[in-house]
Amino acid sequence: MFHFSPKIMTTLALVAALSAGMASQAQTQAQLVPASASSRSNHSLAQRNTTWHDTAQSHLITAHVRNGVLTIDGMVGKVQLNYDIEHAGFMYFFVPGVGTAVVSMSPLADAVKMPDAFDGDKLAFTAGGHSFELSSEGNLLSKKKKLAKADVYVRLDSATVALGRYPQMGYGDTTEPPYAWPLSEVAPQEKVDYVVTPPPMPKSVLPRTVETASAGSQGSH
Numbered sequence: 001m002f003h004f005s006p007k008i009m010t011t012l013a014l015v016a017a018l019s020a021g022m023a024s025q026a027q028t029q030a031q032l033v034p035a036s037a038s039s040r041s042n043h044s045l046a047q048r049n050t051t052w053h054d055t056a057q058s059h060l061i062t063a064h065v066r067n068g069v070l071t072i073d074g075m076v077g078k079v080q081l082n083y084d085i086e087h088a089g090f091m092y093f094f095v096p097g098v099g100t101a102v103v104s105m106s107p108l109a110d111a112v113k114m115p116d117a118f119d120g121d122k123l124a125f126t127a128g129g130h131s132f133e134l135s136s137e138g139n140l141l142s143k144k145k146k147l148a149k150a151d152v153y154v155r156l157d158s159a160t161v162a163l164g165r166y167p168q169m170g171y172g173d174t175t176e177p178p179y180a181w182p183l184s185e186v187a188p189q190e191k192v193d194y195v196v197t198p199p200p201m202p203k204s205v206l207p208r209t210v211e212t213a214s215a216g217s218q219g220s221h
Helices: 006-032 037-058 210-219
Strands: 061-072 075-088 090-095 099-104 112-119 122-127 130-135 149-157 168-172
Touching: 061 090, 075 090, 075 168, 090 130, 099 122, 122 149
Parallel strands: none
Antiparallel strands: 061 075, 061 130, 090 099, 090 168, 099 149, 112 122, 112 149, 122 130
């Protein structure tokens, strides 16, 4: 059994008292922190993520092209364009000898802002000194009668000047080639002209040859 002097015992008692006091203070501070603080922090982070997601969604292109016509410098380059573009990042317009105009609704590196490029049933912008215009039978950005306007950012990819011999239009989620060039929709069956084949005529009304008619008349004498 160990025996300690009164001075050592006093020191040990002070240390024990200080340790107990610090533990009590830590417990009190923990109780003072609301239990919902962590959940509020998580909620704030989720809210920021949701806000960013909503903002990103608002900059995607959703357009409906019906019997669209694409013109370059006033000359028709593509007709009967039919697209349902749902949340695409970009639209592409290729012109031989010019390149590919990449159109975005959010800021794009090396792009030029075109105010109100989307205006009702038309998308009009310039790139490389040339005028592009896509027209549709209805509003491009909205199915409502109210005109829908929106700014776009256009970047010209001059490295694709020899991509093809004819103008092309497409859409996708990349700003670098190869770009996506989807074909126009197939016309619905009810809009396709077709010829109805009539049923065969009865034999009783079919014309007879001269020989058959003469044989019939000789047999009657």
